[in-house]
């Protein structure tokens with residue numbers, strides 16, 4: 001397997017992390033690791049049934065809060081509904097991880113803005129990324 005190894009042992013207690021497409025794959029393992037580090041995870045997923053199963057698995061392991069919210073990035077109405085629900089649910093988002101990707105997702109986000117946004121307020125993130 002190619003790629004680097006993360007050597008940081010930084011804790012994320014009290015922080016809220018939104019991860020898109022994290023019921024499986026790299027997103028799931030990212031959710032697990034950041035939950036281990038103490039973060040509250042908002043799982044923004046298309047398949048909420050699979051996401052709930054993943055959330056249960058990680059909760060049992062870390063004892064931390066994971067919240068599943070529905071998001072289909074191929075549908076702007078789903079993106080808007082998600083943004084509205086997120087705004088109501090969370091006072092602050094500390095980290096946004098735009099993990100979900102499939103060929104059918106076409107959202108006009110400048111490549112330089114995709115990846116990890118730290119320290120930005122929720123409203124700004126929603127306007128920048130979710131419309």
Ligand SMILES: NC(=O)c1ccc[n+]([C@@H]2O[C@H](COP(=O)([O-])OP(=O)(O)OC[C@H]3O[C@@H](n4cnc5c(N)ncnc54)[C@H](OP(=O)(O)O)[C@@H]3O)[C@@H](O)[C@H]2O)c1
Pocket residue numbers: 020021022023024025026027044045046047050071072073074075098099100101102104105
């Ligand atoms: N695996 C690699 O070697 C590799 C290498 C470089 C970069 N990456 C990038 O890393 C990220 C994760 O890769 P992965 O291998 O873990 O991918 P994966 O196993 O295919 O998982 C992709 C995730 O994205 C979600 N997703 C797809 N379309 C979506 C949509 N329209 N709305 C919401 N969620 C959607 C999927 O949800 P469903 O379960 O509902 O389909 C799934 O949870 C991707 O952005 C990929 O491009 C991966």
